[in-house]
Amino acid sequence: MNIIQSLPRSLFQRRALALGLVLAGCLGGIGIAQAQNYPTKPVKVIINFPPGGVADQVARSITMSLSETMGQPFVVENKAGAGGNIGGEAAVRSPADGYTLLMTSGGMVSINPAIYPKMTFDPVKDLTPVAAAARVLVYLEVKPDLPVKDAKEFIAYLKANPGKLSYGSPGNGSSPHLAGELFKEKAQVDAVHVPYRGAAPAMQDLMGGQIDFMFDPGIGLQNVKAGKLRLLAIGSMKRSPLFPDVPTLDEVGLKDFTADTYFGFYAPTGTPAAIIEKLNTEINKVVRSDAFRDRLLNMGGEPAPMTPKEFGDKAHEDTERFGKLIHDRHIMGG
Template identity: 40%
Template structure:
């Protein structure tokens, strides 16, 4: 009986040792794996990076994205591939990236439509911009301009307001799409001026062609879409939508100074990643984009687009901008009753 007890004790001791050794092995393994994850983050990027854009090729967000990604590929020494996923005012692209692996290898570039407008104009949205994404950088502001055909009798914002009041519903305005920032700018104008306007959404810059052909009486687009046509003598700019005049078009008055005090609306162009992306990786992406924007050639091209790079562009600052625009566009959507299916 005593022998049996000794054997049992030795077995128990041996079992305890095995368990301790196994526990040590698991701890070491976890440390090694954890170290590997940290190493992977510090080495980022080690392979191709996919950048998703919610528009068709050639429009402003796509063009700005490609300027950045071309430089990023040089900075990071890895391929940076732009993937266009247009549809539903950016919902298609945003939903795709929100569900992507949070490792920094899928980045979403876009404008305020994604985080400021869509959540308030769509009844159901497959992503929450403030919960499903982590901000990386607000790269530039995208001012818009109220523009008419060069042959139009409307020469000022006040002319536009007066005509619209005398002829309700006779002013049709073109934008890059329903729920776009241009659409929001038109609805804000309609609300503040107390006039009736008809919104005609177009695909991309097709609305500019419609204005040239007099199919509509007004268009609200960014500088890159309209300035070439202004220089060609086809269009005339009435006013800019931001609170202050653009540094790239300093002679163009604002809507606020032209008859609607307090009018101020623009869009922000920026980048986001899935919410759980490690902070170290986000910091590296931000640093790469900041370095790209500091390149004199790229900075000059941004200014030619009418979108000078934003200084001190940190993830924290962009996060604050996203929250501010979420609230601002949300109020505007509620005040105007704007809804999309």
């Protein structure tokens, strides 16, 4: 019998527990020290949508400020495709050391697992919420030569022309796509969905008349103000302060219509908690700033400072909110 076996079990267990607590304390101390020094080199921020879209604009606004306040460059890298899955996988496969972050819509985490049956990673398990950045509304916009003046006329026009009009989105499963499908279901109309690789190319085709309407996440609002597009309604439960006279779809008669989504930052699971906490604190400082709020307002969005847990809970809520729609409308990833 060796020495360990000869020790009374309770005594051995107490010593093992004490050793474990000491080790945990040491590791915790290391994590805190890492966070105090973090970052000591450039941080890569993967945006899983193309340049020019909401995720890109929001990320660049925040990373510019983080580079100044945290003393190291936050370098943006766009990796678009597969509804955000390509950029998501790149983030998941990166070291969990705080030097690779992902900026994405909540939909990639909450929606994509339901519409992409063969994802190579599990975003809920493989990514850790860091900080939300923005609540993004969607705006129902039509090309200016469409013979309608308001949302009610538009719904009537769609009913008179079933399947003849088309609408664009940043891709299958994106919030503008789900908004379009929710609109079709609640209004009982038919239209053809045209998915793009991001909101910017979809907006270009709306401007060019290749598609008839779009649920815009905010990038086309300057074109609305310039009279190049016609805004008919807001896809949220409350009106936009930018367009206080434009009704919500709920007000038009599509009860409880809301297709808001949240954009924010994630890190590979296993990233030290102390680093996550530090990033959350610094990102929330930017999100709460007047400069960021004003810029986001011009894009039609709202700041959304949250704790990591609150951000994760929002993604879970979206899964519950859109799950039935995805099933009923047979929405699949492209």
